[in-house]
Amino acid sequence: MAFSEPLDVTTWDGYKGQVRYHAIWDGADNQTDVVLVDISALAPAPNHITVERVQGVVNGDFAVIIEFENSTDQEVVRFTGQSDISNPVYIDFTGGPNKGVANTSTGGTGDLVYTTTGNASGDELTLVIDFHRKN
Numbered sequence: 001m002a003f004s005e006p007l008d009v010t011t012w013d014g015y016k017g018q019v020r021y022h023a024i025w026d027g028a029d030n031q032t033d034v035v036l037v038d039i040s041a042l043a044p045a046p047n048h049i050t051v052e053r054v055q056g057v058v059n060g061d062f063a064v065i066i067e068f069e070n071s072t073d074q075e076v077v078r079f080t081g082q083s084d085i086s087n088p089v090y091i092d093f094t095g096g097p098n099k100g101v102a103n104t105s106t107g108g109t110g111d112l113v114y115t116t117t118g119n120a121s122g123d124e125l126t127l128v129i130d131f132h133r134k135n
Helices: none
Strands: 007-012 016-024 034-037 049-059 063-068 074-080 087-092 112-117 124-133
Touching (some): 016 034, 034 124, 049 074, 063 124, 074 087, 112 124
Antiparallel strands (some): 016 124, 034 112, 049 087, 049 124, 063 074, 063 112
């Protein structure tokens, strides 16, 4: 088993949304394209979303890549943890021209996913991601 049953809560009002995600690894399995936001499950479903903010904590010496799932995945952000401290992450993209990181690629689902490398038992990932419908 890769990790204990994660907390995965998504709220959506038709324009703005937030995902809260938490997982603890009980083995050394890396994760590939774990869905954080399934845009087809949002009602009403947007064609694309824009990531406004990523915040969270990485406990463990592993790397996290958050990206849009497309024919060629589009990276939003990557960060790493450290085994001897909790690594807080806060990245606000709203000061840019698109008020966030917009999904500009085509093909695929357009879902927001994450991939990890270097996981070990006891590693922990907490994420809160704010997003909105791409106009």
